Amino acid sequence: PEPAVRQAAERRQQELTKPPGSLGHLEAIAVRLAALQGTQAPRVDPVRVVVFAADHGVTSEGISAFPAEVTLAMVQNFAAGGAAINALARAAGAELEVVDAGVIQDPGRLGGVIPQRVGPGTANFVEGPAMSTDQCVAALDVGRAAVDRARSAGTRLFVAGEMGIGNTTPATALASALLRLDPVELAGPGTGLDEAGVSHKVKVIRRALALHGDAGADPLETLRCLGGFEIAAMAGAYIAAAHDGIPAVVDGFIATAAALVAVRANPAVADWLFLGHVSAEPGHRRLVAALDDTPLLDLGLRLGEGSGAATAVPLLRSAAAIHREMATFAEAGLT
Amino acid sequence: PEPAVRQAAERRQQELTKPPGSLGHLEAIAVRLAALQGTQAPRVDPVRVVVFAADHGVTSEGISAFPAEVTLAMVQNFAAGGAAINALARAAGAELEVVDAGVIQDPGRLGGVIPQRVGPGTANFVEGPAMSTDQCVAALDVGRAAVDRARSAGTRLFVAGEMGIGNTTPATALASALLRLDPVELAGPGTGLDEAGVSHKVKVIRRALALHGDAGADPLETLRCLGGFEIAAMAGAYIAAAHDGIPAVVDGFIATAAALVAVRANPAVADWLFLGHVSAEPGHRRLVAALDDTPLLDLGLRLGEGSGAATAVPLLRSAAAIHREMATFAEAGLT
Numbered sequence: 119p120e121p122a123v124r125q126a127a128e129r130r131q132q133e134l135t136k137p138p139g140s141l142g143h144l145e146a147i148a149v150r151l152a153a154l155q156g157t158q159a160p161r162v163d164p165v166r167v168v169v170f171a172a173d174h175g176v177t178s179e180g181i182s183a184f185p186a187e188v189t190l191a192m193v194q195n196f197a198a199g200g201a202a203i204n205a206l207a208r209a210a211g212a213e214l215e216v217v218d219a220g221v222i223q224d225p226g227r228l229g230g231v232i233p234q235r236v237g238p239g240t241a242n243f244v245e246g247p248a249m250s251t252d253q254c255v256a257a258l259d260v261g262r263a264a265v266d267r268a269r270s271a272g273t274r275l276f277v278a279g280e281m282g283i284g285n286t287t288p289a290t291a292l293a294s295a296l297l298r299l300d301p302v303e304l305a306g307p308g309t310g311l312d313e314a315g316v317s318h319k320v321k322v323i324r325r326a327l328a329l330h331g332d333a334g335a336d337p338l339e340t341l342r343c344l345g346g347f348e349i350a351a352m353a354g355a356y357i358a359a360a361h362d363g364i365p366a367v368v369d370g371f372i373a374t375a376a377a378l379v380a381v382r383a384n385p386a387v388a389d390w391l392f393l394g395h396v397s398a399e400p401g402h403r404r405l406v407a408a409l410d411d412t413p414l415l416d417l418g419l420r421l422g423e424g425s426g427a428a429t430a431v432p433l434l435r436s437a438a439a440i441h442r443e444m445a446t447f448a449e450a451g452l453t
Numbered sequence: 454p455e456p457a458v459r460q461a462a463e464r465r466q467q468e469l470t471k472p473p474g475s476l477g478h479l480e481a482i483a484v485r486l487a488a489l490q491g492t493q494a495p496r497v498d499p500v501r502v503v504v505f506a507a508d509h510g511v512t513s514e515g516i517s518a519f520p521a522e523v524t525l526a527m528v529q530n531f532a533a534g535g536a537a538i539n540a541l542a543r544a545a546g547a548e549l550e551v552v553d554a555g556v557i558q559d560p561g562r563l564g565g566v567i568p569q570r571v572g573p574g575t576a577n578f579v580e581g582p583a584m585s586t587d588q589c590v591a592a593l594d595v596g597r598a599a600v601d602r603a604r605s606a607g608t609r610l611f612v613a614g615e616m617g618i619g620n621t622t623p624a625t626a627l628a629s630a631l632l633r634l635d636p637v638e639l640a641g642p643g644t645g646l647d648e649a650g651v652s653h654k655v656k657v658i659r660r661a662l663a664l665h666g667d668a669g670a671d672p673l674e675t676l677r678c679l680g681g682f683e684i685a686a687m688a689g690a691y692i693a694a695a696h697d698g699i700p701a702v703v704d705g706f707i708a709t710a711a712a713l714v715a716v717r718a719n720p721a722v723a724d725w726l727f728l729g730h731v732s733a734e735p736g737h738r739r740l741v742a743a744l745d746d747t748p749l750l751d752l753g754l755r756l757g758e759g760s761g762a763a764t765a766v767p768l769l770r771s772a773a774a775i776h777r778e779m780a781t782f783a784e785a786g787l788t
Contacts, residue, residue, distance in 0.1 A: 135530050136537050137518070137644040141760065142733055142753025183472070191787045195470050200780025202471050209774035210767070309472040398477055416751065417768075418477025425476065432545070432767030433752075439544035445535025452526045 124153035133446040143412065147392070147437035154365050154390060155274070160438040162275040165212035165431050167424050168264045168355065169196060169203055169279040172220040172257075172347035173239030175248065176326075177284040181319045183310035186239070189283045190221050196281070197228040203279055203423035210431040212277065215267070219260045220347035234260045236347045240288075244325045247343045248288065254342040254350055261354025269362050275434060276359045276366040277394075278352040278373060279424020283309075286399065289375035291323045291344040293405055296337065296378055301327070304401030306371075337382035345379070352376035357383065360390035367434065369427040370397035370420065374405040381409065392434060394427035395419055459488035468781040478747065482727070482772035489700050489725060490609070495773040497610040500547035500766055502759050503599045503690065504531060504538055504614040507555040507592075507682035508574030510583065511661075512619040516654045518645035521574070524618045525556050531616070532563040538614055538758035545766040547612065550602070554595045555682035569595045571682045575623075579660045582678045583623065589677040589685055596689025604697050610769060611694045611701040612729075613687040613708060614759020618644075621734065624710035626658045626679040628740055631672060631713055636662070639736030641706075672717035680714070687711035692718065695725035702769065704762040705732035705755065709740040716744065729765035730754055 127149040132138050139145065151160035171193045177186045195201045196216045207214040218225060220236040236256045240248040249257065261278070268276055286308035294301045301323035305316055330343040341350055353376040359366045360380075368377045368391050380387045388409065395415035396402055406413055414430040447453055462484040467473045474480065486495035506528045512521045530536045531551045542549040553560060555571040571591045575583040584592065596613070603611055621643035629636045636658035640651055665678040676685055688711040694701045695715075703712045703726050715722045723744065730750035731737055741748055749765040782788055 134537075135527070135535060136756050140644070140733075140754065140756040141537060142755065144752060144754065144764070188787070191785065192470070195780060195785045195787065198780065198785065200470060200778075200785050202469075202476060202775055202779055205774040205778040206771055208778070209771045309475070398475075414752070415768075417479060417749070419475065419479065420477065421471050421475040429479070429768065429771050433750075433764065436541055436544045436764050436767075439540040440537055443535075443540040443543070444537055445530060445533065450526065450530045450533065450535050452523070452530065 120153060120156050123156050124149060127152035127158060130158055130441065134444040135447055135450050135452060141440060144437040144440060147434060148441035151365065151438050152441055159442040161442065162435045162438050164271065164273055165210065165275045166215065166268045166271065166273040167203065167207045167212045167277040167279060167428055168215045168217060169281055169424055170217045170219045170348035170351040171281040173222040174282055174284040174288060174346050175240045175242035176244065176287050178242055179244060179322045181287045181322050182284040182308060184283050186222055186283045189281060190223050190225055192281050193218060193221055193225050193231060194228060197231050201423060202421055202425050203428060206425050206428040210428045212428060212431055217260060217264060219257060219351045234263065236260065240346050243344055244322060244329060248345055249342050251342060257347040257350030258354030261351035262358040265355050265358035265362055265364065269364065273364060275431065276364050277424050277427045277431065278355045278366065279369055280348040280352060280372050280422055282346055282348045285346055285349065285372050287319055287323060288344055288346045288349060289372040290401060291326050292340060292375045292379060293401065294323060294327060295340045295344060296382055297404065297408055304404055306400040337379050341379050349376045353379040356380035356387055356391060360387040365390050365392060367392045367394045367427040367430055369394055369424045370422055371399040371402045371405065372422055374402060374409065378405060378408055394430035397426065455488060455491050458491050459484060462487035462493060465493055469779040470782055470785050470787060476775060479772045479775060482769060483776035486700065486773050487776055494777045496777065497770045497773050499606065499608055500545065500610045501550065501603045501606065501608040502538065502542045502547045502612040502614060502763055503550045503552060504616055504759055505552045505554045505683035505686040506616040508557040509617055509619040509623060509681050510575045510577035511579060511622050513577055514579060514657045516622045516657055517619040517643060519618050521557055521618045524616055525558050525560055527616050528553060528556055528560050528566060529563065532566050536758060537756055537760050538763060541760050541763040545763045547763060547766055552595060552599060554592060554686045569598065571595065575681050578679055579657060579664065583680055584677050586677060592682040592685030593689030596686035597693040600690050600693035600697060600699065604699065608699060610766065611699050612759050612762045612766065613690045613701065614704055615683045615687060615707050615757055617681055617683045620681055620684065620707050622654055622658060623679055623681045623684060624707040625736060626661050627675060627710045627714060628736065629658060630662060630675045630679060631717055632739065632743055639739055641735040672714050676714050684711045688714040691715035691722055691726060695722040700725050700727060702727045702729045702762040702765055704729055704759045705757060706734040706737045706740065707757055709737060709744065713740060713743055727769060729762035732761065
């Protein structure tokens with residue numbers, strides 16, 4: 119972000135043919151995009167959505183409403199074009215890429231699915247670290263590689279999504295460790311746990327936090343112990359996107375946990391992240407508060423896959439359009 | 454809206470490859486669109502935005518931060534493509550039409566501006582009715598004609614916007630009369646009044662309400678006494694769109710006041726209206742509550758022109774896309 123470009127963008131928003139401030143949050147988004155892209159003609163297209171899929175050893179503790187096999191089935195659904203993110207990416211005018219970062223069962227060759235398997239799911243983190251050091255580095259690199267491909271394709275706005283049955287549990291564990299909160303403050307139903315299920319999930323996460331006691335001090339060590347391959351890939355993608363100067367839209371609970379890891383590892387990453395929406399997963403508001411930004415949408419979504427971020431993409435496109443295309447009062451002869 | 458199609462749409466939302474309810478408000482929008490369009494393959498395109506422009510006699514009471522001449526200048530800006538709604542309609546993939554429903558000074562021939570001048574601005578409603586009966590009927594017909602053109606063009610989603618310096622004053626007067634509220638409960642800064650300006654605006658509206666004492670009982674008579682040409686055109690457009698089976702997205706404070714007139718005149722209109730956003734104009738929340746629907750966006754916009762509704766269009770497009778394009782669990786072999 120370039121301060122001089124930001125100042126010029128703020129001035130431009132005062133000079134466009136509208137009462138100053140009358141486009142509210144869109145003006146703030148426009149100014150951020152202009153500053154990040156270093157231009158008074160910001161644009162978001164081409165937009166790329168990358169969904170990272172992986173499985174979680176902790177599912178053997180019975181922390182999800184769905185069995186782990188559904189991760190593979192949903193990857194096949196992505197490949198066939200039938201999932202929510204397929205429809206939402208198309209509707210938002212975004213390219214979609216799916217990455218297998220480590221589903222338990224190898225899906226084999228599937229059209230549109232990039233194999234970058236770190237392993238057949240993580241280890242159960244109530245028994246030991248979710249990932250070895252090599253695996254965590256490899257998973258971060260999966261995200262980095264996705265941003266490399268996006269950059270080569272000219273991507274101006276990056277969206278990371280995820281699929282991984284059980285992954286609200288590692289996301290809650292990560293957030294609890296990094297925010298120093300008891301998991302009861304953050305745990306929610308995920309895809310559909312009842313009250314007893316959420317209580318059990320809290321206990322499982324407490325066991326993990328006790329096992330990996332001082333993990334919260336180091337964000338990447340916390341990620342290694344409590345995260346997942348797709349969560350690490352997202353964190354790696356946010357870090358890489360910021361490094362490469364590509365703004366990113368953050369999705370819901372899992373994505374925001376990954377974003378928190380990225381920002382704790384490198385605070386400069388925060389400048390490059392737009393929060394797409396606030397999720398219905400109850401802990402998301404705490405995560406959003408930790409990132410100190412205002413989400414664009416509040417529509418009660420709780421699906422993941424990048425769905426909320428993809429739904430927010432047109433708002434960033436609109437913000438860029440007003441900044442780039444509106445006439446100033448002087449240009450319109452309105453002085 | 455067809456009850457059988459609605460029930461089938463609700464069932465379909467339960468069968469799509471996602472945890473039931475996980476797409477929140479988008480699911481409700483999808484079900485409404487399916488029911489309104491009588492199909493499980495709802496679509497919003499082509500989308501049409503029509504901006505109705507007109508002037509207001511009450512501006513001579515000094516109720517606006519901008520002079521009345523700005524209405525004409527903004528119509529010229531629409532024609533030149535430099536206003537917010539030009540950029541936002543383009544970004545939302547919508548066609549844009551501008552209608553002169555009665556700007557004080559005739560703009561003459563301007564590309565893309567349809568002349569449907571009811572008169573050179575309304576009369577000052579603190580001295581008498583804003584419109585004659587003939588004028589009010591003609592202004593309602595301006596909206597009807599816009600919907601006729603849209604229907605001929607195959608429009609599946611209609612957005613009405615407005616431009617008219619001073620028009621938060623008639624909108625507040627209308628809303629006060631119809632909701633039986635003192636204007637102090639609804640009046641706000643509009644394009645930028647200070648506190649003293651808002652107090653003055655409240656007094657002007659109180660004088661008008663005293664003059665047209667029992668107008669609130671009849672919505673169209675209230676419209677005639679306290680409305681404006683562009684507000685009547687919007688009300689006429691909402692009534693016509695509902696009659697013709699075209700869903701419409703409602704913009705901010707002025708548009709919602711027009712929608713309230715339409716719904717009071719014909720309660721069945723409400724089914725066809727989606728509230729695009731909640732405006733920063735403070736009285737808008739009261740108007741939204743009166744229409745008993747949840748706005749899609751809350752971005753602090755307060756510009757008018759249809760800007761908030763146009764910004765919300767992609768969300769309706771996304772809702773239609775998930776309903777139309779997602780696979781069911783059975784189709785995906787996920788049972």
